[in-house]
Amino acid sequence: MNLPHQSDLPINLLAACFNNTVATYKFYWFLAIIGRVENGEMTIAKHSLFAEMVAHSWYTVNYFHLSFGKQDKLQRAIEEIKVIEHLTIDAKRDLIFKHLTQSSEKNTTKILQHFDAEVPHRFLSPWFKAGDKVLAYQYSQNLTNNCLYSVYKDYIEINPNWLNYLKQNAGILKDFCYWNLAVYLQTKNPNVPDIPNKLNKVPMRKALGEQRKFWDIVINELGSVDCIYTNSKLTVGHYAVEHFLPYAFVSHDLMWNLIPADPSFNSSKSDKLVPLEKYFRPYFELQQTALQIIQDKAPKHKFLEDYLTIVPDISLFEYDRVFDQLQPMATIAKNNGFEFLLT
Template identity: 50%
Template sequence: MNLPSSNYLPVQKLASVFSSTSATYKYYWLLAVLELVENNHLIIPKRKLFAKMISNSWYTINYFHVSFGKQDKLQHAVEHILYFEALTLDEKKAKIEFHLEHTKNKETISQLMHFDKNVPHWLLSAWFPGLNKADIYQKSSQFENDCLYGLHKDTIEINPIWVNYLQTNSRVLKDFCYWNLSLFLQTRNPNVPDIPNKLIKPAKRNSLIKQTNEYWQLVFKELGTIDCIFTNTKLQFEQKNFAIDHFIPHAFVSHDLIWNLLPIEKSFNSSKSDKLPSFDNYFDAFFELQKTAFEINKQYNPKSKYMDEFLTIFSSIDSFEKEKFSNTIQPLITIANNNGFQYMKSSS
């Protein structure tokens, strides 16, 4: 991915900041800088930047359980701060940042300020190759080599010659960060689907109303009732005592494909959260329900767009093979558990 060119700025230096990266710090540090410069913050407290690094990675780590690597201190900091502070897994970014900028908790402050040891000057090594931390601080404070910002004890100061470029090209530069970050994380999570869409908390989860009315309503109409595979409760469309939910949590698969959706008891859905179902306990019932629903829709609504979604599992929609379905579901459950998703307790 190429950055916008400039006739007077060393853009090649900025383009090379991720060329040698062993952790996520640089990505989230530069993202924090860009977001604040975008809002015309030009002399920025380091703690404000560290708080934004935490907030930008919060949802990816806590909700999607994407691994940053065993040695990554940013992941450790997020997990520790979640434990020490009264914040939720899906907390809003603004609240996280405000909280971290003002907390008096010494453990939290220690987690934040740990990043001051290396992160601020590491990014500038592209402008000052081979120099130590003290020299980078001294030279950057004078904006030598047209570096991106100057380093001071508690703040950074954006180099005035870079301000217009950063603000004008903010969108592209943030995409540059996320693109490189997604490549970095994909190598550490090779079996985790859809890494790019797990880097930013969506403004709102997609509604499943269309899947309910355009696919599952037909199944309810044909069968009368559907037994919840988790609680054995008889679900009825008219009583609305069900919710359409993901068999494998959305937080892992990051999609709403019809082959991973099913109606379950509404009250159980509230308690299930993003827990994983046991393959041994629930797959057979899930498969039979999916096969029945598939055959009903194939008979009465064969041109439904949802039928094509099964082509991500089967080579055609002429058959609904248990082995192929199992070979998709079982590995996803195993990988999700390996990435930190917990199994739900059996309702029996």
């Protein structure tokens, strides 16, 4: 992915900001800058940018449990701030930003201020050697090599030569940043699905009305099914459509991961894991029964195609084959911080 060209600007140096990246701070620092510029700001308080970095990455760390790497200071900052500020994992970005910029907690201020030691000047390393902080500040204030911004003690000031470019190409620049971030995070989370959609989207679960119709066919045929978790009888209109593996991990609503469940259990389970040694067999048997009924009653049902994402042919939806697909995913989810439900 290339950035829009402009003859009087060193676009190649801006693109080089994400070369040889060893932490996420560059990505979120740049996203924070673009966001402030879109709001009409040219002189931007560092503290606001640090708060934006946390707010931008909040869902990715806390909800989707992506790893930024063991040594990543932004991830550690988010985890500490969540505890200090008593913020929920699904707090809105604007609320997080407002909360952090107005916080009176000294520890929060200290955590955010920690980024000042490295982030603002090192981001400019493509324009000049930025290892020496004092010299880097001087170079930036002289707009050496037409660098993106000047760095001062408490704020940065966007280079006027770059201002229109940033405003006019904000969407493309953010996409470029997210694309590079996705590539970087894929190396840290090699087996985690759908990383791009876990970076810049608020988790919005779709209504599962169509998937419910699939299970209505099954339950109507059987009269009822037993909840695999509570053994309670489930009938049409009296069950929840539940993600067997957490939605926040798989990030999809494919039918092979959806089963009817007791509504109260579904609420308590939320985005937690359940032990496969206890629940995989009843899950599999329920899915297998559903497939047999749907193939008989509605052989052209569109959701039958969902099963082809884990088996090459529906006739191969077999216990061992499906277990070998789900077990590694559950292990990865556990290793990424998804908790088990106590049952």
